Amino acid sequence: MSGTFVGMPAFPEAARAALADSQLRSNLAHATATIRAKRAAVVAEIEDWEELRVAGAAVKDNTLAHLDEHLVQLEAALTARGARVHWARDATEACAIVAQVARDHRVEEVVKVKSMATQEIGLNEALAAEGVAAWETDLAELIVQLGDDLPSHILVPAIHRNRAEIREIFVRRMKDVGRPAPDGLVDDPARLAEAARLHLREKFLRARMAVSGANFAVAETGTLVVVESEGNGRMCLTLPEVLVSVVGIEKVVPTWADLDVFLQLLPRSSTGERMNPYTSTWSGVTPGDGPQEVHVVLLDNGRTRALADEVGRQALRCIRCSACLNVCPVYERTGGHAYGSVYPGPIGAILNPLLRGPGVDAQVDSLPYASTLCGACFEACPVRIDIPTVLVELRAQVVDAHRPENRAGAPKPEAVAMKAAAWWLRSGDRLRRLERLSSAFGRVADRFGRRRLPGGRRALGRLPGAGAWTGARDLPAPPTESFRAWWRRTDGGRS
């Protein structure tokens, strides 16, 4: 029922379409500014925030360094508590495991807790192909699903929608899949939430099987943890008889003590709250209480590939808080769909290429370039992922994957330009010769140019062949004398 990112164009093209959508720009600017301010206020309250970030990064790094041991311990603890553990190499395997559980229980529908891992593997579409309807129960995911839309944010997947659009989606679509929207529904947030609650309630009470992800998996006790705001997750985790959780292998933490750090970092970074309203934990099966059949699917799907990348592996620290999206000036202008993945924004720009590898897909290869390297994401990241550094590393991997020795065909114009630039810029003498040419051009512009920049300098307007720069920006004409020529002529201004 929801769309798919397959076949999305590369970032620059997708961004162009998003930039033209003024409603989207306005919705995003408003929403990200609101969350940014909330986050900044609650982070400022914590005196040792920086120490917490360092601790969070250290726990994740140490766990990732011994991931094999922690995963085996997690599996043993889960099994001992009555859960069935499955290992999935990729999306296809993971989806097949979940579908098999649904078949075993002859269910035609499942209720879902908001989960990035299941979005990543396209579980809803895979289940639909098996005749099983997967109902999203998180409010924002419900809006996306009912609107046949795609998520555009990790935490707030419907961030690109405003309340008038949400009302319209509810009125138009709820009746096709369950309880219709109440008559006379208005776009007041409380009324919209009530409509969602009424619509979802019948699904919660009817469903025999639920699917979730997990924010954390505690290895020592085999405990999965879901952190949420709405309580819909708690309903899914407690009411149905069968529960399947799809968990990325990087979600493991060794002990409950380690959770302490993340339960402080996550809510403040993501929703801008001191504490999230609902934290659900479960360890396998508790007889007579909650689901009596519990499955855990441990998902790789490129994570071991990312782990092998010395610079990029820090991306596996990510706790999916979305702080980097909310502070990213590129994300604020383009929204999440332009990234062509359920993981948009700065973290998506590194995570997708790390999971899938360079040189395979032009869309994925465009993502590390979807950033000005301004560094706002690194500053906001609660687990100190140095996103700008990883972006530069991934750009180098993309370039290397396209080098002539690795790929047939003509080199890209960019590669030719960079080689030329590197030739001219590797000695002062070469740069001096280049500047003699530019100064000659500057003298022509000085003689014949008509436009001037404020301050009097000659300006160049739209130039053929340089539209990418001069389409919207004037360019100063080159000066008639370079700095080095001036230094030489005047002995550094002394003569």
Add this chain to the structure above:
Amino acid sequence: MRVALSVTCVNDAMFPETGKAVVWLLRRLGVEVEFPAAQACCGQPMVNTGYLDEAVPVVRNYVSAFSGFDAVVTPSGSCAGSARHQHGLVARRSNDRSLVDAVASAPPTYELSEFLVDVLGVVDVGASFPHTVTYHPTCHSLRMLGVGDRPRRLLEAVRGLRLVELPAAEECCGFGGTFAVKNAEVSVAMGSDKARHVVDTGAEVLVAGDSSCLMHIGGLLSRQRAGVRVLHLAEVLAAQEGVVA
């Protein structure tokens, strides 16, 4: 102390007045900088676009041009960031032991405001600039180098200068090196918001510590006929009464 000026390739070829301003300013403060003519570029354009192999000879030239000096001063936050945070990466990639050692023992590269405040210990540089000015902290000076409020303190000490707050000052202007052409539409969208904030301040002049960011914002302001001039921090700090910047 032997101090070298790394003028940067962008200033050398396109904004010589910025380089001259650094020379005049430091001379007035008693520091005669040298200009090693072997210098060219710090390698940042190649590194940030992913062309690390191509960056190797560029970085090698930078390190060799400035070897033997006690300090390097540069009117660019991002080029200082490149020297301090990227040269090691490029050297390791080259597998050239001598380059790794040369980068490790290279003199420190200071961004101009760091050099003035931290090395020379001055905040009032004796400048006079009777204009209304707003200041954009460029991303690499702010977040890569952590120059903090040094540029602001320097500007606040300038005679006659009225500094007005730039809304959303710490948000990137959208230049981003090759991002400005690879993702031109997003770059322009970000720059247009920056330009709008600049115009909203009513300032006559926008000041920043990186000529490339100013070229981007200034190019938009000029195309929009906004009537706001952009100037490098060095040019404002070099300005004195009776001397036209």
